[in-house]
Amino acid sequence: MLDTYRHKGMRKKLVDSIRRKGIKDERVLEALNTIPRHLFLDSSFLEYAYEDKPFPIGSGQTISQPYTVAFQSELLQVGPGMKVLEIGTGSGYQACVLAEIGARVFSVERQKKLYLKTKEFLKKMGYHIRLFYGDGGKGVPAFAPYDRILITAAAPEIPETLVEQLKTGGLLVAPLGKGGVQTMVRMKKENDGQLSMEEFGAFRFVPMLQNKAND
Numbered sequence: 001m002l003d004t005y006r007h008k009g010m011r012k013k014l015v016d017s018i019r020r021k022g023i024k025d026e027r028v029l030e031a032l033n034t035i036p037r038h039l040f041l042d043s044s045f046l047e048y049a050y051e052d053k054p055f056p057i058g059s060g061q062t063i064s065q066p067y068t069v070a071f072q073s074e075l076l077q078v079g080p081g082m083k084v085l086e087i088g089t090g091s092g093y094q095a096c097v098l099a100e101i102g103a104r105v106f107s108v109e110r111q112k113k114l115y116l117k118t119k120e121f122l123k124k125m126g127y128h129i130r131l132f133y134g135d136g137g138k139g140v141p142a143f144a145p146y147d148r149i150l151i152t153a154a155a156p157e158i159p160e161t162l163v164e165q166l167k168t169g170g171l172l173v174a175p176l177g178k179g180g181v182q183t184m185v186r187m188k189k190e191n192d193g194q195l196s197m198e199e200f201g202a203f204r205f206v207p208m209l210q211n212k213a214n215d
């Protein structure tokens with residue numbers, strides 16, 4: 001799998017543009033600068049891998065726009081050694097950003113084909129990310145509690161099970177809403193177990209679904 005000087009140059013330009021759009025977390029920017037995003041896309045999209053755009057990854061899903069990945073990662077305030085649960089593995093790109101920052105990443109995908117493809121791919125890339133197949137709304141209780149939970153599909157509401165799997169003082173970031181547009185929210189589990197919430201503007205994600213796909 002090839003990462004050339006040309007790819008590195010394109011990646012640096014992308015990271016500069018994301019910095020200009022307001023992302024400040026150096027660990028996030030460094031992760032984006034390190035990960036060869038073009039390898040996460042089908043080869044026919046090679047030319048577009050370093051544009052700040054979402055792209056189809058098969059099974060009707062998309063790899064999120066790099067800016068959105070950076071935005072969610074920054075909101076999550078991730079540090080090395082933290083246990084992070086991601087809902088919606090997709091291409092695995094976001095999970096790699098978190099792993100690159102030094103987090104211990106657990107990620108759930110509900111589409112079997114995508115889960116299998118990404119599992120194989122991340123192994124080849126050398127990332128140690130624990131992937132699970134199933135409904136992310138149920139979380140991964142075996143490894144709970146988590147310091148951080150990141151939902152990367154549009155959530156009509158925050159499943160109570162996920163809140164239970166979040167540490168006290170932990171943060172959960174999600175695009176919250178039922179329609180085509182969601183509000184990015186960050187929730188903190190306070191000492192009394194209640195959630196406090198901050199809002200961060202409008203985003204568009206594919207919906208988080210409960211039933212299994214036809215695969």
Ligand code: SAH
Nearest residue numbers: 063088090091093094110136152153208209
């Ligand atoms: N984080 C991904 C992009 C996510 S796209 C990346 O970096 O590429 C949203 C993903 O969420 C899709 O792959 C979709 O299949 C998955 N998804 C939707 N509902 C889900 C659920 N209930 N549990 C787990 N994954 C889900």
